[in-house]
Amino acid sequence: MSSPSSPTLQQLYRLDASSPDFGDQLSNVLYEQEYQQCVPNLQGDDPVWLVDYLDKALDGLDPSTPASRRCLRELRNICGTRGILPTPYTLSADPLDIGSYPLDSGGYGDVYLGVLGGSKVSVKRVRMYVAEGPQRVTKIFCKEAVMWKRLKHPNIVPLLGVTIAPLQLISTWMPGGNLPEYIKTHPDADRLEFVGVPPVVFIPRLLQPPAI
Secondary structure, eight states: OOOOSSTTHHHHHTSOTTSTTHHHHHHHHHHOHHHHHHGGGOOTTHHHHHHHHHHHHHHTSOTTSHHHHHHHHHHHHHHHHHTOOOGGGBOOSSOEEEOSSOSEEOSSEEEEEEEETTEEEEEEEEOOOTTTOHHHHHHHHHHHHHHHHHOOOTTSOOEEEEETTTTEEEEEOOTTOSHHHHHHHOTTSOHHHHTTOOOOOOOOOOOOOOOO
């Protein structure tokens, strides 16, 4: 990763990601007043450099640590404010073939069946309304993409990447449909298992003899 032009961001550039206390060092910089005042005024390639840096830093941080949560919050805020995403999020290597008609729809988008690299994928295409303004929708899209990209759970479909024109979120295709549809066709499915809640173990309360 090349060096940023901003002197403040060069503090991040000089941090050693292999250091055991990298997370603490990163948090210290992100909390500094000088950094907070610098971010809104970044120009040129520096905003993209920063979100790429934070995204890469998250790969090496334990998600349960305060440093990781702080880094993710900062990444999400910058992407939402600027309407940009880390460079690796954008799909560009393989052509994306999408069906002509959506298979489902939600509040902000339509879901299509697509093919990427020979595999079926789900394509959530954002609907754009004139009244909402394209910039506002783009910012919401970027914040959603950052959060989805960082969600790691066996029952959450991973985000493979995005396209910008049009705004689309690409994930693995699940032939069983969405969760409400699956529950309708599988009424005996364990709802708690879907959200990662361990089964409840009921331990009978021992009867105590009456006090004498």
